[in-house]
Amino acid sequence: MTRPSPPSPPDPGPASGTLWIVATPLGNLDDFSTRARQVLAEVEVIAAEDTRTSRKLLPPRNAAPRWVALHEHNETRVVDRLIETLAAGTDVALVSDAGTPLISDPGYRLVDRAHERGIRVSPVPGPCAAIAALSAAGLPSDRFRFEGFLPARGGQRRKRLQALASATATLLFYVPARDLADVLGDAADILGRARRAVVGRELTKRFETIRRAGLAELADWVAGDPDQQRGEAVLVVAGAPEQAAPAGLDTRLLARELAAELPPARAARVLARVSGMPRREAFGLVESTRGDSTGD
Numbered sequence: 001m002t003r004p005s006p007p008s009p010p011d012p013g014p015a016s017g018t019l020w021i022v023a024t025p026l027g028n029l030d031d032f033s034t035r036a037r038q039v040l041a042e043v044e045v046i047a048a049e050d051t052r053t054s055r056k057l058l059p060p061r062n063a064a065p066r067w068v069a070l071h072e073h074n075e076t077r078v079v080d081r082l083i084e085t086l087a088a089g090t091d092v093a094l095v096s097d098a099g100t101p102l103i104s105d106p107g108y109r110l111v112d113r114a115h116e117r118g119i120r121v122s123p124v125p126g127p128c129a130a131i132a133a134l135s136a137a138g139l140p141s142d143r144f145r146f147e148g149f150l151p152a153r154g155g156q157r158r159k160r161l162q163a164l165a166s167a168t169a170t171l172l173f174y175v176p177a178r179d180l181a182d183v184l185g186d187a188a189d190i191l192g193r194a195r196r197a198v199v200g201r202e203l204t205k206r207f208e209t210i211r212r213a214g215l216a217e218l219a220d221w222v223a224g225d226p227d228q229q230r231g232e233a234v235l236v237v238a239g240a241p242e243q244a245a246p247a248g249l250d251t252r253l254l255a256r257e258l259a260a261e262l263p264p265a266r267a268a269r270v271l272a273r274v275s276g277m278p279r280r281e282a283f284g285l286v287e288s289t290r291g292d293s294t295g296d
């Protein structure tokens with residue numbers, strides 16, 4: 001008996017175009033690659049989140065491309081049209097306002113549909129804020145977890161952070177800088193005041209700032225300096241220690257009880273030994289329980 005062969009994508013026809021996924025600079029135009037410029041100069045159609053922003057990237061040219069706006073509000077309708085354009089043999093490039101399309105930016109549906117129709121998809125890689133921040137953070141980068149934007153509402157944001165508290169991979173978040181102080185404050189409370197983190201703000205731009213410290217220290221620094229609340233930022237947070245605390249161990253309760261009996265440094269040493277968390281994080285937790293009432 002012959003086995004049925006796996007379903008193959010529908011044949012779009014020999015003359016179908018290519019969907020180019022083109023990364024653009026985060027702020028510094030010198031990061032615009034030669035290949036990215038070339039592809040955008042040659043394609044007939046460019047789909048962009050905000051066509052006015054992306055137009056500025058290209059010099060005026062004789063045969064102007066057709067610009068198509070593609071954003072979350074018109075995605076379903078525009079994707080159908082773009083797929084028909086591609087299937088008819090026209091190349092299309094997708095760009096976002098800055099960085100790599102689809103990374104917390106529109107385009108997923110278009111790429112998904114292109115694959116379903118058997119249309120060639122090809123990336124033109126380049127800047128991405130998350131990867132730029134990770135590369136400069138000096139935190140473990142062998143395993144990382146991109147979490148995009150946290151929910152804007154405080155309660156939901158804290159819930160999301162709680163769900164990530166024991167994740168051992170380095171965590172990456174996109175944060176509008178105006179929200180940095182609140183996000184860092186919540187992260188310090190939930191992930192640990194001394195958990196190591198890096199803020200990468202305005203990367204590749206004039207006021208680029210990269211600062212590494214414990215979460216609580218970063219929260220105080222940003223809250224005290226309005227300049228740090230301007231522009232765009234990536235928050236990179238070290239993962240939780242690999243060796244998980246024994247199941248059911250309430251580390252905050254233990255920290256509080258130890259802090260009531262021992263000087264902070266000794267309390268932190270014992271807490272680190274029992275829970276497996278790094279000493280600095282244990283110290284932060286012990287410090288943060290000051291003022292909590294104990295079980296006595």
Ligand code: SAM
Nearest residue numbers: 026099100103128129174175202203232233234
């Ligand atoms: N697709 C983009 C990429 O590849 O990085 C990300 C788009 S997302 C809508 C915008 C977020 O990316 C900003 O809120 C900020 O968190 C981050 N971002 C973009 N440019 C940045 C920069 N120059 N410095 C730091 N973060 C930046």
